Amino acid sequence: xxxxxxxxxxxxxxxxxxxxxxxxxxxxxxxxxxxxxxxxxxxxxxxxxxxxxxxxxxxxxxxxxxxxxxxxxxxxxxxxxxxxxxxxxxxxxxxxxxxxxxxxxxxxxxxxxxxxxxxxxxxxxxxxxxxxxxxxxxxxxx
Numbered sequence: 001x002x003x004x005x006x007x008x009x010x011x012x013x014x015x016x017x018x019x020x021x022x023x024x025x026x027x028x029x030x031x032x033x034x035x036x037x038x039x040x041x042x043x044x045x046x047x048x049x050x051x052x053x054x055x056x057x058x059x060x061x062x063x064x065x066x067x068x069x070x071x072x073x074x075x076x077x078x079x080x081x082x083x084x085x086x087x088x089x090x091x092x093x094x095x096x097x098x099x100x101x102x103x104x105x106x107x108x109x110x111x112x113x114x115x116x117x118x119x120x121x122x123x124x125x126x127x128x129x130x131x132x133x134x135x136x137x138x139x140x141x142x
Contacts, residue, residue: 033069033088038062040114041069041093043141047121049134056132060110062093071095073110083110112136 047058061072071083078099085096095110109124119136 031088033086033093035064037088038064038069038093041112041119044139045119045136046139047134047136049121049123049132051123051130051132060136069093071110073097 041062042064043062045060045062047060049056049058056075058073058075063070063072068084069086071086072080073083073095074080081097081099083095083097087094087096089111092111092113095112096108097110098105098107100106106126108126111122111124113120113122118138121132121134121136123132125131
């Protein structure tokens with residue numbers, strides 16, 4: 001995980017932290033998330049992703065808090081991150097947040113796209129400077 005974070009920060013530094021609009025496609029239209037939209041995403045998820053610096057694993061909880069969808073994301077190397085900027089784009093959920101890495105804020109977009117039995121996961125760090133993809137599996141409550 002340290003290699004992942006180091007890779008993200010190096011990429012941010014090399015690219016100046018952002019790409020120009022000519023380099024990145026226009027963002028997809030997003031909309032407010034309703035309870036019906038969120039229903040298939042609610043619960044505890046294990047995210048297993050792969051990036052240029054190897055594999056990583058996260059735990060994501062999505063829940064309603066005061067009539068708003070809230071995410072809580074954590075990993076072995078990162079403390080829990082509360083995410084409140086959540087929208088929908090087509091059938092996907094888009095979670096926008098920023099984390100601090102040694103004083104450098106790293107803007108991140110986490111996209112969750114449902115499939116029949118899991119979700120596809122896509123992380124975009126610093127406007128495409130570093131990307132990871134994989135799947136999310138819902139934790140079964142016994």
